[in-house]
Amino acid sequence: MTNGIQAPRGTKDLFGPEFDRFEALERLASGVARTWGYAGIRTPVFEDTGLFVRSIGEATDIVEKEMFTVPPREDKGDDKSYTLRPENTAGVVRAYLEHNLHKTQGLARFFYIGPQFRRERPQAGRLRQFHQMGAEVLGLLREAKGDQPAAPYTAYADVILMAAEILSRAGLKGLKLRYNSVGCAKPGCRDGYREKLKAALSAGKEKLCGDCQRRIDRNVFRVLDCKKPNCREVSAAVLANVPQEFCAECRAQMDFVSPTVKELLPAGVEAAHDQFLVRGLDYYTGTVFEFTAEGLGSQDAVGGGGSYDGLIEEMGGPKLGATGFALGLERVLMSQEAAKAASPEAPAAGALVYVAAAVDSPEPYKLAVRLRQAGIRTDFDLSAPARGVGNHLKRASKLGARLAVIVGEDELKAGEATVKDMAGGEQRRIKAADALAEVKKTLG
Ligand SMILES: [Zn+2]
Ligand SMILES: [Zn+2]
Structure with missing residues (x-):
């Protein structure tokens, strides 16, 4: 030991095989996020203290007891108080608004990986500097506006299924998903x-x-x-x-998310509605969820999240909804080690497939998830229930998609899909059940 100086309590040096495992997990997480069509973002490690007080909520353990805050230095002309980020959602929402992404791109899908800081009592699986991988969908139109319809509930299922995919591919055992609704800010909810x-x-x-x-x-x-x-x-x-009596919107959200997620979860992940689940942060609305896994003792959560439809507005932006999740990478690694799972291979960044919903139905979305679960990079529009085929094809070509898989009213009735080669333009109808095999064959 050098002069008795040690790393601060609750921090960890990472090297050797542990570094390699960590890196493999990061690669897996970002690989899955890209397969799901999400783009990366890095925000500062510290932000104005006010950002966290406002977003996380004053009456939370994090804000009351666990923030690493650097006080203002008025003598040096810097009257700002800064805080090391205890979580990353607030920073991503701030960046979304600061760069006007709500105006220029509307819906944004981001993933992040990085250190977070909480001044907790250090214990097994609970560090003061820990790492999270997370994803956010920002900018969901919650009520129809002019000729723009409200966004469907697919985004709320999307983040749960992506998190499940990462955890499942990481080789964790005994994966359980619990979900609940915490209601929203509408009067009476x-x-x-x-x-x-x-x-x-x-x-x-x-x-x-x-x-x-x-x-x-x-x-x-x-x-x-x-x-x-x-x-x-x-x-x-x-x-x-005390029965949960939430508003029609919150009930409809749960009525979509619950069966959709249950149907599409990777094999081996159990799911249950749990009314005890509320999650710690004030900003959640509607659906919240948490994943637990074996090998972690009594504090067995590996990650979770939920929707936060009021936060963008709360932070000075327009009335747009959002949803997301965060996984604790150290916890995932602990559980992975307990399961004696080998470091997983990240999905390869292959050609992009665009799944187009030209009819308001959950079927096209399910098809997109199945392609992603097979490791195929697939984009799906979460911002509208359905669009015209022309509109979809414009998007697909802008994204550089190699294939478009279109499900319209005709296809839906016949249990089929249209596969279109974006470069050559040829298209053919196939059985929807054969879509994965067809796409794989065409991509080679
Ligand atoms: Zn509600
Ligand atoms: Zn108590």
Whole structure:
């Protein structure tokens, strides 16, 4: 040891075989994200403190206790307070707005990989500098505007399925997906549920831990998150008696996401609706989710996320929805090691296929996911329920797609799809069930 100086508590030097495993996982994660049609983004490691207070929420553990903050230095003419990012969503949303991407490209799909910082009590699988890979879909039109229809719910399923794909390819064992709705900011949606929970939990208040007694008024959903046996017991009784009554939009979101995700999850991933799941951050609305895996002890989450339809507006942007996830790379590696899984191969960045939904149906989206799961780089428009074929083909050609797979009303009725060669222009109808084999054969 040099002069007794050690790495700070909760940080880790990475070298040797561990470095190689880490790098292989990063490559897998970005490879899958690209297969899914997402582009990379890197935002600064530190941001204005206000960004996190505003986005994550004042009454959260992160903002209350866990931020690494550098105070202002007014003597040096810098009156800003900076904070090392405790998570990456806030930075990505800030960048989306700062670069006017909501105006120039509307919907944006990003993935990121990098270090995050939380001043937690260090323990196994919980570092103060840890690494996350995540993805965000930003700019979903939540209500029809002029002749623009509202965005479908495909984006909410898309991020869950992409996360599942990475975890499954990483070789993790015992992968479980839990999901829930936390309601939204519309009057009578989350606020109604919150008041009912508050009243019911207050009745059993003396049985709750000190933190939870405080949470009833400050952030009642966090009580459901508490792992202490007494709190868990009170919450279970309350959840059994307080039905989730969310708005029509939140219900419709769940009615799409739940069956779609269950149908398309990679083999071996279990899925269940879990009303205890609320996730820690204030900004979530609608669907939230979490993945757990074997080999991590009692803190077995490897990642999660959810939709945050109010955050873009909250941060000064237009009324557009968003959704995303983050995976804890150290945790994924721990679970991977416990499963004795070999470092996975990242999908190769092959030719692009564009799947065009020319009819409002979940079928074209399912087809796109199946191509991606087979390692084929596939773009799919998450911003509209359906578009005209001409409009789709313009997009496909702009993206440099090699093939377009079109599903319109005719094709849907016949259980078929049209495969179009974007360079030569020839096209043919095939059975939808043969689409994967056909695409593979054509791409060679
Ligand atoms: Zn709602
Ligand atoms: Zn508690």
